[in-house]
Amino acid sequence: MPPAKRKAADDGIGRASKRSTPAPATPQSVDSLSDDDYAESEDEGLDEEGGKIKLSAAQAQRQKDQKAAITKLNKRTQFSRISRLTGKSSRLFGQKDFHDLGLKKDHENRPIWIDARVSEGSSKGPKITLESFAPNASKATDLLTTIAEPVSRPAHLHEYRLTEHSLYAALSVGLKGDDIINALEKFCKTNVPDGIKAFIERNTLTYGKVRFVLRDNKFYVESEDDEVIYKLLTDSVISGCKAAGAEVQTGTIQTKATVIQGTAGAKGQTQVSQQQGEIPRDDPAAENEAMIQALRDEDDDEDSFRQTHSFEIAKGTRETVAQRCLEIGLPGVSEYDFNNDKNNPNLPIDLKPQTQIRPYQEKALSKMFGNGRGKSGIIVLPCGAGKTLVGITAACHIKKKIVVLCTSAMSVYQWASEFKKWSDVRDEDVTSFSSSEKKKFPGEAGILVSTYSMMCIDPEGPRCAYDTKNMLQWVQSQEWGLMILDEVHVVPAKMFRKVQDTVRAHCKLGLTATLLREDDKITDLNYLIGPKLYEANWMELANQGHIAKVQCAEVWCPMSMEFYQEYQKASSRKQLLYYACNPIKFQVCQFLINYHENRGDKIIVFSDNIFALEHYAKAMMKPFIHGQTSNKERQDVLENFQHNEIINTIFLSKIGDTSLDLPEATCLIQISSHYGSRRQEAQRLGRILRAKRRNDEGFNAFFYSLVSKDTTEMAYSAKRQAFLVDQGYSFKTITHLQGMDQMPNLMYKDPRERMELLSEVMLVSEDQGDLEKGANNLWATDKGPRGRGSNKKKGLTGVRRTAGSLAEMGGGGIMAPIYQERQRGAQTADKNSFFEKEKRRRTALEKKRRAEASK
Numbered sequence: 001m002p003p004a005k006r007k008a009a010d011d012g013i014g015r016a017s018k019r020s021t022p023a024p025a026t027p028q029s030v031d032s033l034s035d036d037d038y039a040e041s042e043d044e045g046l047d048e049e050g051g052k053i054k055l056s057a058a059q060a061q062r063q064k065d066q067k068a069a070i071t072k073l074n075k076r077t078q079f080s081r082i083s084r085l086t087g088k089s090s091r092l093f094g095q096k097d098f099h100d101l102g103l104k105k106d107h108e109n110r111p112i113w114i115d116a117r118v119s120e121g122s123s124k125g126p127k128i129t130l131e132s133f134a135p136n137a138s139k140a141t142d143l144l145t146t147i148a149e150p151v152s153r154p155a156h157l158h159e160y161r162l163t164e165h166s167l168y169a170a171l172s173v174g175l176k177g178d179d180i181i182n183a184l185e186k187f188c189k190t191n192v193p194d195g196i197k198a199f200i201e202r203n204t205l206t207y208g209k210v211r212f213v214l215r216d217n218k219f220y221v222e223s224e225d226d227e228v229i230y231k232l233l234t235d236s237v238i239s240g241c242k243a244a245g246a247e248v249q250t251g252t253i254q255t256k257a258t259v260i261q262g263t264a265g266a267k268g269q270t271q272v273s274q275q276q277g278e279i280p281r282d283d284p285a286a287e288n289e290a291m292i293q294a295l296r297d298e299d300d301d302e303d304s305f306r307q308t309h310s311f312e313i314a315k316g317t318r319e320t321v322a323q324r325c326l327e328i329g330l331p332g333v334s335e336y337d338f339n340n341d342k343n344n345p346n347l348p349i350d351l352k353p354q355t356q357i358r359p360y361q362e363k364a365l366s367k368m369f370g371n372g373r374g375k376s377g378i379i380v381l382p383c384g385a386g387k388t389l390v391g392i393t394a395a396c397h398i399k400k401k402i403v404v405l406c407t408s409a410m411s412v413y414q415w416a417s418e419f420k421k422w423s424d425v426r427d428e429d430v431t432s433f434s435s436s437e438k439k440k441f442p443g444e445a446g447i448l449v450s451t452y453s454m455m456c457i458d459p460e461g462p463r464c465a466y467d468t469k470n471m472l473q474w475v476q477s478q479e480w481g482l483m484i485l486d487e488v489h490v491v492p493a494k495m496f497r498k499v500q501d502t503v504r505a506h507c508k509l510g511l512t513a514t515l516l517r518e519d520d521k522i523t524d525l526n527y528l529i530g531p532k533l534y535e536a537n538w539m540e541l542a543n544q545g546h547i548a549k550v551q552c553a554e555v556w557c558p559m560s561m562e563f564y565q566e567y568q569k570a571s572s573r574k575q576l577l578y579y580a581c582n583p584i585k586f587q588v589c590q591f592l593i594n595y596h597e598n599r600g601d602k603i604i605v606f607s608d609n610i611f612a613l614e615h616y617a618k619a620m621m622k623p624f625i626h627g628q629t630s631n632k633e634r635q636d637v638l639e640n641f642q643h644n645e646i647i648n649t650i651f652l653s654k655i656g657d658t659s660l661d662l663p664e665a666t667c668l669i670q671i672s673s674h675y676g677s678r679r680q681e682a683q684r685l686g687r688i689l690r691a692k693r694r695n696d697e698g699f700n701a702f703f704y705s706l707v708s709k710d711t712t713e714m715a716y717s718a719k720r721q722a723f724l725v726d727q728g729y730s731f732k733t734i735t736h737l738q739g740m741d742q743m744p745n746l747m748y749k750d751p752r753e754r755m756e757l758l759s760e761v762m763l764v765s766e767d768q769g770d771l772e773k774g775a776n777n778l779w780a781t782d783k784g785p786r787g788r789g790s791n792k793k794k795g796l797t798g799v800r801r802t803a804g805s806l807a808e809m810g811g812g813g814i815m816a817p818i819y820q821e822r823q824r825g826a827q828t829a830d831k832n833s834f835f836e837k838e839k840r841r842r843t844a845l846e847k848k849r850r851a852e853a854s855k
């Protein structure tokens, strides 16, 4: 490649190239180059000054190959070019040949393209591509986030997909099939293909005809159309789910508009003055309404009553009925008319007057409460964007009994205190149910915070303690207004079924940052909970300062020769150890830590492999935390990281991937990770998105992923980045770190040192190459009653892992008594802490070195 023509971006510490798609084939990303870079003839190149020179045959061949690679890439990604070239052979453009559709005259003012191909009977609809730079792109974005699922949103071209579920979500905010077709017609550069219209019509015709309703703690299937009820009762699966002796009942429902708490119209907020017909720009509920009205001429009939027919279904069959309804083309919706629910007691709760929810939080909630009733579904916001406050605002809106389920005891504590922080709920009305605390709220209504694992305990099981059984029976007997499901992507369907058996809730709200599962089971959530109601755009939130802007880089670390030889001979389990402990990766890590510490950054280094984690941390004399670190030591390390100027780097295993709120952290280095997990990559990035300094001028957080070159780690790394690339992040590839070789005290420069490390790695058993198992949370997960999963049994440290937080160190919080007991029990605990142990180890090492030198 001609050096003078390289468009390498320099970030100040090394030569880098930028890419927006994972893993290019060469270190210098081809994305950063244009066709013009290769304008010279194939056997000529450019010298340093740009003068033409004759190339050797090999060089000419290489240049030819690179040119071919770029042409191929351009064909795949540069959609706008295709538009200019429509009319050429479809062989060139493959599946994206749109020339048959015919461009509208004013196509330049219209921002979207619709892929004409839809497979018959598929739930997946067409892909829609949006030119984010085109006129009207922001209006089209609003429409597409309402009717389609975002697939990929890099800087210039966004890709969405219409699916049956995304259309159901659109209908649930009040749109109709015709509205959607008309709106697409307005924004599309070509006529909307007939196949697409048919897909939309097919999937919008029957939506909302079936509803699942909870009355007197019993589930009913309800419809305004008696023919639908007849069809369901004659269906082979659904008829078997009807409750014994149940009859078809007739009743009425009321429809009414709503105002979301914490928005312009909510209590305690300043009313935004609004002239007739003018839409306040920061009121998403009104924007929704305006969009619907703009698309339709007819008025919504407010406060109207409609007749309904319903029948009761047997206990435990709701999910089967929901799945079957979906299969027979009558997707059911779960809506809760909380305003008219006179059977369940109200909970006195409002947001505090000073609580101001952000525009994207309002927008998400307006999708949930669009028509005055509470819809079940999932809200997707980036890590650190404030999902907790979204859940709390939904609770303040429904004002009935609320149950919150989370993944760990630590999160239980956090949710309970966040309710008290943001709302005016009475302290005694917020209670927790975990292995260490089992408390019912004293009044008729309240908030219960618990974990998924507690809800899955069988109350009749032999190991269930008396107080746990008592609590579970109480939970079962309640009719909950809202169930909030935190980190909903982690809940496997089997576990969720058990949860549904225990908790009967009118409305379910799932919250997550990464609606992703490597096992592709994520679509199950559509019938288990409901459709995705809203998904925020990460880049938009970063640009608005709600989350930090991050520079992402993949640093390629060549394998040292001796490690590479052993790597090639090793089993796949052991290979991980060689590429994780690669001495050059170590040097890169050491250099980056040094560089960022000098800039004043606070750094988290992640390693899933415990052997590598301990090796790096001990060699660099940095504190570390993994699954076997005691709670006391975890607290010490984290507190030092936050408040001690000397401790600027900590090493964490995967237990720090989630539930870690360290706004001080501004840099993240990843040395070993969980294979190709896209979710882990995003969750880890989330640790630095909440950086306190995010609104400082020119501030950037840094995310480095270190990969050993020419190893399997490279392929995993590309896969891991896919989700973040789709969110618009671009990963630079750094192939060389300027100044690293000159760094004083750089370790493993000496071949003898490298050989020592190699023999150490060779001696350890294969299973040390495994990634950390079990604990996936910084604070031990809740194992249920009677200390199930005790550490002793598993041969871990004798420490009982209990939830705690830094705030508790001051004596507050639910775990404070346990922590204080431990403190009283042992002043010696400090002697075992990382800092003490490390001091002793270094002194011994120093003594040994001195003794060897004197010899």
Ligand SMILES: Nc1ncnc2c1ncn2[C@@H]1O[C@H](COP(=O)(O)OP(=O)(O)OP(=O)(O)O)[C@@H](O)[C@H]1O
Pocket (backbone or CB within 6 Å): 356, 357, 358, 361, 381, 382, 383, 384, 385, 386, 387, 388, 389, 513, 659, 686, 690
């Ligand atoms: N409207 C708001 N006003 C002020 N602060 C807010 C608001 N919304 C969220 N925050 C703050 O943003 C931070 C992140 O919130 P939260 O912990 O709920 O994020 P999250 O989306 O659950 O992140 P993660 O997925 O990483 O757990 C918290 O410190 C919270 O107080």
